[in-house]
Amino acid sequence: MERIRTDICVIGAGSGGLSVAAGAVQMGARVVLVEGDHMGGDCLNTGCVPSKAMIASAHVAQAMRGAAAYGMAAVEPTVDFGAVKDRVADVIGQIAHHDSAERFEGLGCRVLRGWARFTSAREIVVGEVTVQARRFVIATGSRAVVPDIPGIDTVPMMTNETLFQSRERPAHLLVLGGGPIGIEMAQAHRRLGCAVTVIEAGRCLGREDAEAAAVVAGRLRAEGVEIVEGAGIVRLRAVAPGVEAVLSDGRTLTGTHLLVAAGRQAALGRLDLLAGGVVHDKGGVAVGAGLRSVSNRRVYAIGDAAGKGQFTHLAAYQAGVVIRQAVLGLPARARGDHIPRVTFADPELAQVGPTEAEARKAHGAALTVARADYAGNDRAITAGQTEGFAKLLVVRGRVIGATVVGAGAGEVIAPLALAVSQRLKVSALAGVVLPYPTLAELAKRAAGAYFAPKLFANPLLRRLVGLVQRLP
Ligand SMILES: Cc1cc2nc3c(=O)[nH]c(=O)nc-3n(C[C@H](O)[C@H](O)[C@H](O)COP(=O)(O)OP(=O)(O)OC[C@H]3O[C@@H](n4cnc5c(N)ncnc54)[C@H](O)[C@@H]3O)c2cc1C
Numbered sequence: 001m002e003r004i005r006t007d008i009c010v011i012g013a014g015s016g017g018l019s020v021a022a023g024a025v026q027m028g029a030r031v032v033l034v035e036g037d038h039m040g041g042d043c044l045n046t047g048c049v050p051s052k053a054m055i056a057s058a059h060v061a062q063a064m065r066g067a068a069a070y071g072m073a074a075v076e077p078t079v080d081f082g083a084v085k086d087r088v089a090d091v092i093g094q095i096a097h098h099d100s101a102e103r104f105e106g107l108g109c110r111v112l113r114g115w116a117r118f119t120s121a122r123e124i125v126v127g128e129v130t131v132q133a134r135r136f137v138i139a140t141g142s143r144a145v146v147p148d149i150p151g152i153d154t155v156p157m158m159t160n161e162t163l164f165q166s167r168e169r170p171a172h173l174l175v176l177g178g179g180p181i182g183i184e185m186a187q188a189h190r191r192l193g194c195a196v197t198v199i200e201a202g203r204c205l206g207r208e209d210a211e212a213a214a215v216v217a218g219r220l221r222a223e224g225v226e227i228v229e230g231a232g233i234v235r236l237r238a239v240a241p242g243v244e245a246v247l248s249d250g251r252t253l254t255g256t257h258l259l260v261a262a263g264r265q266a267a268l269g270r271l272d273l274l275a276g277g278v279v280h281d282k283g284g285v286a287v288g289a290g291l292r293s294v295s296n297r298r299v300y301a302i303g304d305a306a307g308k309g310q311f312t313h314l315a316a317y318q319a320g321v322v323i324r325q326a327v328l329g330l331p332a333r334a335r336g337d338h339i340p341r342v343t344f345a346d347p348e349l350a351q352v353g354p355t356e357a358e359a360r361k362a363h364g365a366a367l368t369v370a371r372a373d374y375a376g377n378d379r380a381i382t383a384g385q386t387e388g389f390a391k392l393l394v395v396r397g398r399v400i401g402a403t404v405v406g407a408g409a410g411e412v413i414a415p416l417a418l419a420v421s422q423r424l425k426v427s428a429l430a431g432v433v434l435p436y437p438t439l440a441e442l443a444k445r446a447a448g449a450y451f452a453p454k455l456f457a458n459p460l461l462r463r464l465v466g467l468v469q470r471l472p
């Protein structure tokens, strides 16, 4: 049995763990990085990267169908589903070196391949190696929740862990869950020639601004995705040609394949957290504001395992918070109010800070909503993408949140995320000079809309202007 003593031991080489390891080792700490499966974690192998690669293929297919609006003959694409999946694998391959064991060993980390488990509050075991560390960082990510529906183990079922490997085109995909995974994958499959039905117990994209979510759901429906809301699947049965789903409202649906996208749970099962004295619940490791375990001060948790949200950029942000404390010995607290998120459907839906409904609850009459529509943005008009809006949430002259739904919303949200994170005044956004014609001007236009009533219907200002104009 080999014994290693180190400064920082990072468990999980995904978005969060890799960020901690790279930062800590380059600042001079001794780092051990442990990974039981593929380097790169969910994001690279079974999450963000393959899903966005598939969405890119779906986008091309849809552009071909819509070509007539741009002066070309519309074409119904012949989709080679296997080739689409080959491209997905190729895209993963192009990024994989960045997350590879070789790269991290080159940076100076000791990389252990195997599953880590705690044997005491200060020690883990990985295969034949024992690691004692001054600090541990749990970055083990999450797994798809498979709901306990009678019959689910008898039907051909996929999760994000199997979806991207399958080269067979589902003739009719049933999608269980209308969250970001369900909606992104439903649209991509529809555009790539599958019949698709989404079954959502609540409302699609239920965490998002209702008006914005309705724009996305409307587009999916217009493209032929069937969306059933307010009804869950209560029973499943294997039938020819695949799956029969009985819904809570009594309806029966059939499809050839089932994708389960019903939420995720922290992947803590292999860690023996009891032995490590690390308290956790269903959401993840119980941590304080500094992401430190409430029960074992040697341990931090970040990313999906920490249960504060499930985004790659959140995991990377949290990595910085841990590095400050565990590597530099400085105090740090993780904020949660400035983390943006994007659902990469077409149109995209981007959010930072609270939604309008959440802000209204928290701030009541102090909240002002200013908006700008894509239909009034010259770049959107030239591109023929005029559906959507940007909504700015302002309290006492400062931007506290924003929603953007429309083409490129994930890019348009960038200056708004800066405004929220820096607690900028609306005037800073209204005053910035942006290149014309860009979609980003929507953010500035919404900020301008906040001032418009104050400037253009202001009797005092009109009197002042009148006086100035009488000056010689
Ligand atoms: C289909 C899909 C699409 C997504 N799209 C986006 C997106 O567009 N944008 C976005 O921001 N987020 C997206 N996400 C979410 C994003 O992938 C996760 O939030 C992110 O990967 C979390 O990073 P992490 O470091 O917490 O975990 P992961 O990246 O999952 O890494 C955890 C690693 O820990 C390893 N591990 C687990 N237990 C052990 C153990 N005991 N010992 C050793 N190793 C262990 C795992 O094998 C894994 O490699 C998507 C997720 C899915 C499923």
Ligand SMILES: NC(=O)c1ccc[n+]([C@@H]2O[C@H](COP(=O)([O-])OP(=O)(O)OC[C@H]3O[C@@H](n4cnc5c(N)ncnc54)[C@H](O)[C@@H]3O)[C@@H](O)[C@H]2O)c1
Binding pocket: 147, 176, 177, 178, 179, 180, 181, 182, 184, 199, 200, 201, 202, 203, 204, 205, 206, 231, 232, 233, 261, 262, 263, 264, 309, 310, 311, 341, 342, 343, 344
């Ligand atoms: N673009 C992105 O950033 C992106 C993309 C994909 C995933 N993610 C991350 O991964 C997380 C997980 O995504 P997700 O879509 O799996 O989960 P989710 O929790 O966001 O959505 C799951 C949906 O499934 C529904 N549901 C659950 N059980 C059901 C049942 N039995 N019948 C019908 N509906 C049911 C829920 O009501 C919910 O709306 C996201 O919340 C997000 O943080 C991010």
